[in-house]
Amino acid sequence: MNQHKITFSTVEILCWLLETEPQSVRGLFWRTCQRQPDQSITVGSGTIDAGHLQRGADQGERSGVAHQLHKSGRHFAETVRRTFENSVKKYFVDPLNDDDIAAITRIWAKLENAEGPS
Numbered sequence: 001m002n003q004h005k006i007t008f009s010t011v012e013i014l015c016w017l018l019e020t021e022p023q024s025v026r027g028l029f030w031r032t033c034q035r036q037p038d039q040s041i042t043v044g045s046g047t048i049d050a051g052h053l054q055r056g057a058d059q060g061e062r063s064g065v066a067h068q069l070h071k072s073g074r075h076f077a078e079t080v081r082r083t084f085e086n087s088v089k090k091y092f093v094d095p096l097n098d099d100d101i102a103a104i105t106r107i108w109a110k111l112e113n114a115e116g117p118s
Contacts, residue, residue: 022068
């Protein structure tokens with residue numbers, strides 16, 4: 001976030017758009033930020049102002065607005081995604097040894113198979 005001078009919400013938005021664009025304002029920001037659309041528009045406006053996103057028409061959306069990446073925005077989003085992935089690796093994967101990874105794998109399998117409250 002510091003390297004690219006953006007918020008974590010913007011990282012989420014850019015990475016999501018790399019996979020599924022264009023997106024309606026409501027759909028994109030609800031999936032990535034769990035925000036109300038009016039709060040989300042503020043997050044999106046910064047990326048539009050910076051030239052990373054463009055607004056387009058979305059007839060299925062009440063606001064009539066959809067977002068997609070500009071060509072330069074796609075390059076920026078790919079750079080942001082690489083930075084994020086490298087940071088996750090550096091701080092959350094590299095410090096672990098094989099025994100740690102095996103333990104996490106076992107724990108994750110238990111959590112995936114656990115039944116929720118009845």
